[in-house]
Amino acid sequence: MSVKMIEFVVNGQAVSVEPVEGEMLAELLRERLRLTGVKVGCNEDECGACTVVIDGEPVLSCNYPAVKAHGKHITTVEGLAQKDAAGRLHPLQDAFIKYGAVQCGFCIPGQLMTSYALLEHNPDPSEDDIKYALKDTLCRCAGYPAIIGAIQAAGKSLRTGQPVEAPQVAPSAHAGKAIGRVAPRPDAVAKVTGSAIYTDDIQFEGMLHARVKRAMIPSGMVTRLDVSKARALPGVVAVLTAEDIPGTHNHGLVIPDWPSLVDEGERIRTVGDAVAIVAAETRAIATEALELIEVEFSPLPVVSSAVQARQEGAPQIHPKGNLLKHIKVRKGDIEAGFADADLILEETFHTPPHDHAFIEPECSIARPLEDGRMEIYVGSQIPYSDRYEVARALGWPEERVRIIGQLIGGGFGGKEDIAGQIHAALLANATGRPVKLLYDRHESLIAHPKRHATQIRVKIGAKQDGRLTAVETELYGDTGAYASLGEKVLTRATTHSSGPYAIPHVRVDCYAMYTNNPPAGAFRGFGVMQSAFAIESAMDMLAERLGLDRVELRRMNALRVGSVTNTGQVLRDSVGLLECIDRVSAEMYKLGGADPFAVKVNPAEPHKRRAWGFAVGYKNTGLGGGAPDKAGAHVELRRDGSFEVRTASAELGQGLPTVLRLIAAEELEQPPTSVDVLLSDTDLTPDGGPTTASRQTYVTGNAVRHAAKQLRQLIVSELCEDYDVDPEKIQFLPGLVKVNGTTLTLPQVAEVLEQHKMTRMAAYEYSAPETKPLGTGGDMHVAFSFAAQAAEVEVDTRTGEVSVLRMIIANDVGTAINPLGLKGQIEGGAIMGIGHALTENFIVNEGQVVTDRLASYRTPSITFTPEFTTFVVEHATADGPYGAKGVGEIVLIPTIPAITNAVYNAVGVRAHSIPLDQEMILKELGKKNSQG
Amino acid sequence: MKLWSNYVLAATIDEAVQALAHAGGSARPVAGGTDLLLELQQGRHEPVHTLVDVSTIPDLQRLEERGGQLFIGAGVPVARIVEHPLVRKHALAVVEACGLIGGPQVRNTATLGGNVAHALPAADGMISLAAMDAVAEAAGANGIRLIPLLELFRGLGKSVLTENNEILTGFYLPLRQTGQASAFSRIMRPQGVALPILNMAVWLQRSGERIECARIAVGPAGPTPQRARQVEEFLGGKTYSEDTTAEAVQLIRETMKFRTSPRRATAEYRTHLVGVLLLEVLEKAWLRAGSMEVL
Known part of the structure; x- marks a missing residue:
């Protein structure tokens, strides 16, 4: 029969609508019923964002003809919260908030509905049950560990009737009253109830x-x-x-x-x-x-690679030619450095483009x-x-x-x-x-622009005892058809290409080339991911050739306070690399035994080989290189006694509103929930600069801190005058200001300001300390974040398949202002790194995109989640807010070489390119076996 | 540019057959639509005038013992097959294969009928049915007929069903007897399209330490699904031992022809993997066959 009217029940409400030719359920729900909590990420049955529950089963609504809804009962995320007078959240929603499973939030309705159906069938799911049920509900922020924890906590709450228990997340060692403490996101409730509005959720009359x-x-x-x-x-x-x-x-x-x-x-x-x-x-x-x-x-003719683009006679893509920029680093005397070396190693690595694949x-x-x-x-x-x-x-x-x-x-630079x-x-x-x-x-x-594909040649000279004497690298970076941020990205790739080591003689040449490939621009890691894969692979090879311990080789050469970087910057503070190395190394020995790098074979499955791998990394905070790095912020005391922070900095899921709210709360000694954050409206919020280069906590964080301080001073000085007291007699308490014996509520304070014809707002434009352009020496960057990671992999020697079992991670972030958000960044960044190592390969063939669907560009699903042990290292940097520096990118940088090094340790196959190719591994294993 | 003009939710087999025959334009049967609708959306299939949805026809939803055989309706969502005690008892290969089709949400709408009708050489559900020696039941203008599974396929993406405007209504599988068992497995790569590099299902009859007979289905090994007939023949009557399996591995590598799929696997890699899979799946089926326990 052809359905005349589609009659069904959605979230308890009976609905009757006329069928529309070719309409899918997601369209019906979103466009006609305005249930915009149903998200569409791919329209190809891949991402799971559009999951709704139909007659008790999770189903993808983007590829489900709307007419099939006839006679069905459908639940969307909007129907999950209990419709009682208190409007209580479902325990799953509560748990997702408490565990920090909500980041950018776009996948969350799909995660919640898939989890809801799971718990309805299985109230006490194991981690494996969860991974099976959520396999195709992708989260690009990769909050998978938090999602697993949240589902189990919600299950427990549903079984026991007790409130959802919050996870244990350690506060910062530098915690204040607000900063450094666990706080939920300001937008979390909207994101778990489906009321959060993203651009495509907006409709206008006549649009x-x-x-x-x-x-x-x-x-x-x-x-x-x-x-x-x-x-x-x-x-x-x-x-x-x-x-x-x-x-x-x-x-x-x-x-x-x-x-x-x-x-x-x-x-x-x-x-x-x-x-x-x-x-x-x-x-x-x-x-x-x-x-x-x-x-x-x-x-x-098509120019399809950076190397081809630089060849003589290559077709010219732009009037000025194919060279966007030749970027150089020179330190010391490279020839003398190599002459001084006992051993010289030279290797070439390749990395492909990556897509951000924000949902x-x-x-x-x-x-x-x-x-x-x-x-x-x-x-x-x-x-x-x-x-x-x-x-x-x-x-x-x-x-x-x-x-x-x-x-x-989700943004990630894209x-x-x-x-x-x-x-x-x-x-x-x-x-x-x-x-x-x-x-x-x-x-x-x-x-949209991708991550730059690179070819990186690394030449390292070292003494027998492991001291590095010289590092020379040559990079080719493919910026595609247009510059985008190519010059900046590849400058970062260049300056970080000799790794976080103190090296007397360095020479780097990078050729940023135009090609006919899709443009390449910013992507989390900003060129440093590529460099780290090359240098950290080479460092492991060097350790083997020298017969030295891999960790010791890095420790010996690691940057520390007082070191001079390859661009001539003296590091004056906040170099927590050694502590990162030590923390990860100690844990790796604890978990992996006397020789974690040695191959382990499980007698029950003798074809599977396990081993650990190790890598380090560093990443600048802020634009650096002489670029003015500024952000403006407003902090206002509103008439109702609450505060609003305003800045045009972007929240991509990384947790900026939480960070800014905590900073303002800290300065004003108020509960964080009394501070709202308004972002990214060019009429209402001052310019916060680009959200890139791990800069927002540092730059906009400082702007908010100063603005909040100013507002506080303003309040203090007005009250001092009114009450004729010294500033130190004025005390800020939650919701109140005490002046000697008198207590004013914040609405009263707002009134005082108005009576004095004073503004209730403070504005501040913060400029980060001046930096110097590359090639001029001095401070190229305001700070660097550091990290060490270890990964344990298992390689199936029959098929070449690789899986990552456990990861140990330490990041030096200066100060963990938002520990719950930081946890999401650390785990999510590492899982994105696992994706780059194992699953992601953006393939372009003669300029044509081969991986033009999410089905062919695969990002890691929840099944790739390893067991994590993470450490937060806090070497404060003098000019960061409360000592904080950037974290958004460092979290991913050492992951890839930690994994590829582990594969080498497990089966002796060295990856010179990513992603790891199981067929290549098997072929190499075959060669080794036949050589005996 | 509408993907379809008319969507018919057929209530009976007869209604579906009639709707296909008298659509007044191009018509295709659809169940879960997890392949066909995507192809329509992505322009890989020309727009269709009429889609005839067979997924709610009660006869296609049946899963039961019928006339000494196991009947699995073509419209049963594969997630239900995975959970169903009858399938778990008689055809573990089908359970294992259906548990790997698509993702969890897709399995709630995808059907075994669609998996087979799509006529791809490495569809997991179809490969498991091939090893079970399943017989397909199809309905068309001339009524209902039975077709041995592998005889459905005419080439890559082509089956006798479209030629005759028929719909699949279900599959008959033999009931499991003592000493019989089946198993399925596949090898994927984490990059690229979610199609297996290779998959395999094995059914065998065990008697003590001997393999009485075996059926082995492998995909993709050519444009249509294949059985490893020479290996099946070799294994019949052999004592299960390391020597036997090693010989079987050699034989399957020699007798089956694989092709290179760009960026997925070379023929060489597949030829290697087919041996790996055979050892794994054969052993799994062998051990199951040895246990009298009804799983």
Whole structure:
């Protein structure tokens, strides 16, 4: 029968809706019933974000025809909270908050619904049961350990009727009243109840839907472009090409070399290049219109690697050639260093591009206002840069554009460049109507900048006793068709390529090259992930050649206070590398026995070999290199006695609002819950700079700290005057200020300020200590974070398969301001590293993206979660807030070489590229066996 | 650009067959849709006028002993098969295979019928059925007929079902007798498409220390699913020993032809792995067959 009306029950409510041709359940729930807690991450049955429970079973709603809902009972995340008067959360929701399982939050509805169905069937699930049930519910923040803990705690609560027990998370050694203590995220409740709004959840009256016509060839000239048929399609409101751009045609974070639209007669440099944009009444019509756009190309040769790009006679991609930048590091006399060496080792490594694979695809909404301004709703890592770029494209002053930052469903560096912001604005400007531009997963994989693919040659000279005499590295970095942050990323790769070691003689040459591959830009680790894989692999090889202990070799050469880095920076404080090494090493010996690096064979499964591997890493905090590194912040005492912190810094799930709230609470001696944080609105919040380079805790953290201090001083000085007392007589208590014998509530304090005609707000613009450009010596960076990691792997010698069983991790973060958020960063970063080592490979063949679906670009699922032992090392840095420095990137950097080194220790196969290829391992094992 | 115009929730087999025959445009049967709907969404399958959903037809939802055989309806979600005591008793290979299809959510809608009808040479459920010597039941304009499983396939993605506009209604499997057992396993790689590099199901009849007879299905080994007939023949009547299994490994590597899938596995790697899998799956089935315990 054909269903006339779809009748079903959702969250206890009977619903009856007319069927729509081709409609999936996720669309029905999100668009027609406005249950936007149902998230769509991939539309291809891969990510699990759209999971809803249908008649007791978890089902993916993105690929479930809506008509099939007829007669069913459906529960979405909105139906999970108990609908009693108290509006209590379900124990799972409570547990997810308490365990810190909620980060960016975008996958959380799917995690909760999958877990809910699991607990309904199995109230006491083991870790294996959970891993089986949640295998295909991906979390790119990789809060898997917290998710496992939360599900078990919720199960216990459901079984016993007792409240959910919180996990044990140690406070910081430098904890104050607020900072350094466990605190839930300000947005946690919204994220577990489905009420958290991400850009695609927003609808406006009369809103149009946009889509982008992309070249889909990597290199060529546009010889003909005809959009007339697309314009004529009923329901299409506008089709724009390059000639319709009123302002600047190019954008780019550093160099404006990236055309928003490529015109007839212009050059295509990568498959994702846009040639036309469509706005239509529905997304389906816009999609149909794309097919009617006629575009012809004359193909040009494809440059497919950085090495090829630098070869003589290579086709030139940009007018200035293929070289974006030749980046150099010079320290000492490299020839003398090698002459002094007893042993010289030289190896070459390769790393592929990686995709951020945030579960929330890019989405922008542009909304023209009656007063002539334009609002852009977008989850962006750099809102002020978006404002600049959109205004330039429109040919407007910046103030006419307002970026209203939305929650970001994962970023990791992939939401720094322009995605749909300009296109949506152009279409909104042309049509006078709000326009939503949502990428699908396929488009996201093709269009946004990736991690740089690299080739890294490492040459190390050492004395017999292990002291390094010289390190020379040569890097080729593939920045793809456009610069994006290529120069910055590869500068970081360059300066970190000799590892966190004190080396007298260093020489590095890095060639940042344009190719016809998708652009490469920022990605957690920012070039240092690639360098660390190369140098830390080489260090293990060196230890073996010298017959030295791998840990001892690193300890001997490790940077410490007083060391001079390869760029000539004297490290004055906060170098916790040795402590990281010692902590991890001690634990590794505890878990792994007298020789953790020796292969272990389980007699029951003799074909499986286990061993530990070890690696270290470091990562700068802040922009450095002479770039002004500033952030503004406002802290306001509101009339109701609560506080608001405002800054245009982005929250990608890393926990910035918690950090800023704790800092303000600390300075004002208030409970953290009395501080709200407003981020990323260019009309309301001062520029916090880009959310990149592990800089926000340090830079914006300092800005908030100073602003909060200023507000406190303001309050103190006003009250001193009123009550004629010394400042030290004024005491801040939760919700109160005591002045001698008098107690004022904070609303009363606000009133006093108003009576005095004083502002209730303090504004502060913080500038990080000045840094020096590369090549000039001195302080290139304000601080560095350090880490050591050990990984235990198991290799199946029959198949070559590798799994990571246990990891030991220590990170020197200066001060752990937000210990619960830090735990999520540490574990999630390591799991992302496991992904880079084992699962992730963004494949581009002659400029064409092969891994153009989430089904082929695989990120680690919960089944990859190892057993973690983590240590937080806190060597405070003088200028960081309470001694804190960055943490977002260091967490991932040593993971990859720790794993590949462990594989070598287990089976003697050295990986010169990632991800680990089980067939390669088996082949190498075969060679070794045949050689006896 | 609609993926489909008409979605028919068929209530009976007859209604489904009629709907397919008189769709007034292209028509395809669909159950869980976890393959077909994705192909439609991704443009790998041309839009269809009518989708005939067979997943709620009661006859296709049956899972029971019927006439001395085990009947698994083509519309039973594979998650239910994994849990079902009858399948766990008679066909552990099918349980193990169904437990690995897709992911947990997908298994709540995906069906064995869809797994087979898609006609891919390494579909986990289908490979397990092949080793069980299952017989498929199909319904079309000319009524219901039985087709030995491997005779369904005409090539990569092609089956006799589409040729005849038929729908799969279920599968008949022999009931497990004393000394019989089955097992399934597969080898994946963590990168790339979630298709196995190689999968294998084994059914065998054990008598004391001897293999009376065995059936071995392997995928992907060619455009259609394959049985390792020469190895089956070799194993029949042999004493189970290290020598026997070593010879079987050699034989399977010599007699089965594999191809290279770019970025997934070379033919060489598959040829190696088929021996690894054979040892593992054969041993698992052998040990099960030796235990009288009904699992």
